[in-house]
Amino acid sequence: MKLGKVEFCHFLQLIALFLCFSGMSQAELSRSRSKPYFQSGRSRTKRSWVWNQFFVLEEYMGSDPLYVGKLHSDVDKGDGSIKYILSGEGASSIFIIDENTGDIHATKRLDREEQAYYTLRAQALDRLTNKPVEPESEFVIKIQDINDNEPKFLDGPYTAGVPEMSPVGTSVVQVTATDADDPTYGNSARVVYSILQGQPYFSVEPKTGVIKTALPNMDREAKDQYLLVIQAKDMVGQNGGLSGTTSVTVTLTDVNDNPPRFPRRSYQYNVPESLPVASVVARIKAADADIGANAEMEYKIVDGDGLGIFKISVDKETQEGIITIQKELDFEAKTSYTLRIEAANKDADPRFLSLGPFSDTTTVKIIVEDVDEPPVFSSPLYPMEVSEATQVGNIIGTVAAHDPDSSNSPVRYSIDRNTDLERYFNIDANSGVITTAKSLDRETNAIHNITVLAMESQNPSQVGRGYVAITILDINDNAPEFAMDYETTVCENAQPGQVIQKISAVDKDEPSNGHQFYFSLTTDATNNHNFSLKDNKDNTASILTRRNGFRRQEQSVYYLPIFIVDSGSPSLSSTNTLTIRVCDCDADGVAQTCNAEAYVLPAGLSTGALIAILACVLTLLVLILLIITMRRRKKEPLIFDEERDIRENIVRYDDEGGGEEDTEAFDMAALRNLNVIRDTKTRRDVTPEIQFLSRPAFKSIPDNVIFREFIWERLKEADVDPGAPPYDSLQTYAFEGNGSVAESLSSLDSISSNSDQNYDYLSDWGPRFKRLADMYGTGQESLYS
Numbered sequence: 001m002k003l004g005k006v007e008f009c010h011f012l013q014l015i016a017l018f019l020c021f022s023g024m025s026q027a028e029l030s031r032s033r034s035k036p037y038f039q040s041g042r043s044r045t046k047r048s049w050v051w052n053q054f055f056v057l058e059e060y061m062g063s064d065p066l067y068v069g070k071l072h073s074d075v076d077k078g079d080g081s082i083k084y085i086l087s088g089e090g091a092s093s094i095f096i097i098d099e100n101t102g103d104i105h106a107t108k109r110l111d112r113e114e115q116a117y118y119t120l121r122a123q124a125l126d127r128l129t130n131k132p133v134e135p136e137s138e139f140v141i142k143i144q145d146i147n148d149n150e151p152k153f154l155d156g157p158y159t160a161g162v163p164e165m166s167p168v169g170t171s172v173v174q175v176t177a178t179d180a181d182d183p184t185y186g187n188s189a190r191v192v193y194s195i196l197q198g199q200p201y202f203s204v205e206p207k208t209g210v211i212k213t214a215l216p217n218m219d220r221e222a223k224d225q226y227l228l229v230i231q232a233k234d235m236v237g238q239n240g241g242l243s244g245t246t247s248v249t250v251t252l253t254d255v256n257d258n259p260p261r262f263p264r265r266s267y268q269y270n271v272p273e274s275l276p277v278a279s280v281v282a283r284i285k286a287a288d289a290d291i292g293a294n295a296e297m298e299y300k301i302v303d304g305d306g307l308g309i310f311k312i313s314v315d316k317e318t319q320e321g322i323i324t325i326q327k328e329l330d331f332e333a334k335t336s337y338t339l340r341i342e343a344a345n346k347d348a349d350p351r352f353l354s355l356g357p358f359s360d361t362t363t364v365k366i367i368v369e370d371v372d373e374p375p376v377f378s379s380p381l382y383p384m385e386v387s388e389a390t391q392v393g394n395i396i397g398t399v400a401a402h403d404p405d406s407s408n409s410p411v412r413y414s415i416d417r418n419t420d421l422e423r424y425f426n427i428d429a430n431s432g433v434i435t436t437a438k439s440l441d442r443e444t445n446a447i448h449n450i451t452v453l454a455m456e457s458q459n460p461s462q463v464g465r466g467y468v469a470i471t472i473l474d475i476n477d478n479a480p481e482f483a484m485d486y487e488t489t490v491c492e493n494a495q496p497g498q499v500i501q502k503i504s505a506v507d508k509d510e511p512s513n514g515h516q517f518y519f520s521l522t523t524d525a526t527n528n529h530n531f532s533l534k535d536n537k538d539n540t541a542s543i544l545t546r547r548n549g550f551r552r553q554e555q556s557v558y559y560l561p562i563f564i565v566d567s568g569s570p571s572l573s574s575t576n577t578l579t580i581r582v583c584d585c586d587a588d589g590v591a592q593t594c595n596a597e598a599y600v601l602p603a604g605l606s607t608g609a610l611i612a613i614l615a616c617v618l619t620l621l622v623l624i625l626l627i628i629t630m631r632r633r634k635k636e637p638l639i640f641d642e643e644r645d646i647r648e649n650i651v652r653y654d655d656e657g658g659g660e661e662d663t664e665a666f667d668m669a670a671l672r673n674l675n676v677i678r679d680t681k682t683r684r685d686v687t688p689e690i691q692f693l694s695r696p697a698f699k700s701i702p703d704n705v706i707f708r709e710f711i712w713e714r715l716k717e718a719d720v721d722p723g724a725p726p727y728d729s730l731q732t733y734a735f736e737g738n739g740s741v742a743e744s745l746s747s748l749d750s751i752s753s754n755s756d757q758n759y760d761y762l763s764d765w766g767p768r769f770k771r772l773a774d775m776y777g778t779g780q781e782s783l784y785s
Contacts, residue, residue, distance in 0.1 A: 071102035088120035156246030177232030198228035286343035306337035476568025491585035
């Protein structure tokens with residue numbers, strides 16, 4: 001009858017219990033028959049505890065406490081006078097003792113993997129006096145192991161790699177399983193390895209767990225990854241043993257075992273002849289089943305008629321061969337090229353050279369396509385020379401261009417005017433002859449770089465460009481002149497023969513042999529008694545004094561004409577005037593004051609400084625006069641009010657006369673406080689003798705609620721008005737209120753009124769009130785009759 005795993009464990013437990021009950025794990029105490037002995041002058045009683053080590057089986061699953069063993073002392077006569085107590089690890093919680101009989105039981109399930117043994121202490125006490133009758137003794141309860149733990153791969157799952165094409169027995173990786181059971185007791189922790197999945201490619205050593213290859217020539221290109229399942233089983237692999245599994249992923253790494261191969265034996269590409277140099281013509285790639293460094297390629301052109309025209313390089317990313325142009329293509333010269341290209345691995349593995357050559361070749365044919373090309377000049381640059389004295393229309397040189405296409409279309413020439421803005425040159429459209437169109441001046445522009453355009457007659461969009469450098473040759477057409485504007489001075493106390501100035505000359509021309517200037521005084525100045533000239537023969541001349549005693553009061557400035565001649569052919573000359581000022585000098589001959597004006601001008605101020613000062617004073621006077629005039633023309637206010645606020649004012653009508661002209665400034669404080677006392681203010685537009693006719697001013701008025709509410713309502717409306725300006729502004733309202741003292745001022749209302757009031761006094765107010773006097777006086781009825 002075949003037992004299952006659980007039944008087998010129960011069977012082992014029953015056997016262990018039988019052994020315990022048979023006395024193998026029981027320990028009893030017996031009293032020693034020997035008598036006490038003495039040592040080193042001290043008497044000692046021989047120990048009375050005698051027992052064997054206690055054992056208890058782990059993982060007991062029974063319902064009753066598990067019997068461990070029995071304690072007994074020879075003092076115990078069986079009359080119940082002795083009681084046993086237990087202390088130490090697990091006492092009372094795991095292990096209990098019958099204090100009468102000394103039997104020890106385990107009350108809980110024990111696990112050897114958690115704790116392998118327990119150390120306890122036992123003692124026998126007199127039940128009445130509770131005093132020990134034997135010395136305390138220590139013993140150990142050891143947990144006996146059973147096979148209750150399966151092997152485990154703590155480092156799993158595993159990944160490993162092995163080169164492809166490896167020989168049989170090549171080590172891949174080692175797996176290790178651990179078993180928590182007691183390795184010193186039985187076979188519970190003895191593990192054996194086996195492979196459940198992965199045959200026939202791999203095998204595993206049963207004892208060591210080393211995985212090895214089992215088949216030769218495993219090809220990564222066919223299958224690059226394998227999944228293995230490894231089992232570890234205890235009990236030396238016997239039936240009833242526990243087992244655990246783990247997975248191992250084995251990847252075949254690449255080796256260079258595949259040579260490169262071109263997919264095709266020949267390729268053909270068409271390219272236009274106008275393709276620029278360094279352009280890509282084609283990309284070809286040799287296939288290689290390997291990866292990484294084993295698939296790196298090298299390409300080269302080994303044969304063909306395009307070795308100097310094309311080159312091939314490798315793209316490091318894609319391992320493609322890139323064919324590019326090294327020289328310009330010309331359909332008219334050659335219409336096709338053939339290249340023999342070889343591809344090879346950079347690093348070949350000697351182990352696999354027997355499989356064949358690790359290189360391959362292919363043929364690439366390149367067809368050149370004809371395109372309509374622009375005209376081509378016979379030279380990239382045409383240097384030309386022309387004298388600046390040449391006449392307009394003279395020929396300078398000729399350029400030539402032709403159509404490189406087979407059609408050989410006629411060419412027409414023109415000058416790019418962006419390079420000849422002044423239009424100095426012309427070109428014949430048919431012959432390419434360049435002529436002058438304007439007079440040339442070398443001193444203005446010594447070299448003219450122009451661009452000549454050559455255009456096909458049949459296709460004007462095809463334009464070629466040629467470059468012409470025209471150098472202007474110099475002639476002697478510029479007379480010499482002073483090299484600079486000289487400021488020459490002579491001291492009043494100068495001595496005869498004293499050098500007062502050294503002069504030189506310049507010439508815009510550039511003779512091939514360099515400049516040579518000759519200096520002299522003009523014929524009119526040769527016999528002067530003041531100054532002389534000496535030619536130094538080095539393109540310079542010195543000016544010397546002929547006498548002494550120069551005086552500014554007599555003559556402050558001398559003008560000396562100097563004649564300068566160059567060495568050109570023909571030679572040119574010019575007369576330049578040297579201005580010499582007489583100055584007062586110090587003892588070292590340094591000029592201090594020059595010109596006669598220095599005697600009348602204030603010390604330290606020149607004429608220009610005085611003019612500037614006068615101009616500033618006049619400007620200030622004009623500004624002051626303008627300000628005074630504008631202030632006088634301002635209109636004075638009509639009302640004398642020292643507290644007038646010029647920023648905020650309203651117009652107040654205080655009486656019935658005067659119309660709109662009867663206005664005066666009003667203090668805004670009166671609007672904010674309606675109880676203000678209004679005083680009579682002096683008016684400028686009313687004569688004093690008629691002021692008594694005005695209505696008397698109120699010294700005090702009651703708090704008028706109507707006006708106050710009216711003003712506050714308008715103020716609130718202005719505050720919330722989104723269209724109000726962002727600054728203080730005047731708000732004018734026409735509101736008389738209820739029960740106005742002045743009543744209505746309307747002329748229409750006055751006409752229809754039945755009032756008996758007499759308005760004859762209006763005629764005494766002057767011409768400004770004449771119209772009102774006529775309307776409301778005694779003669780008003782005649783006006784409308």
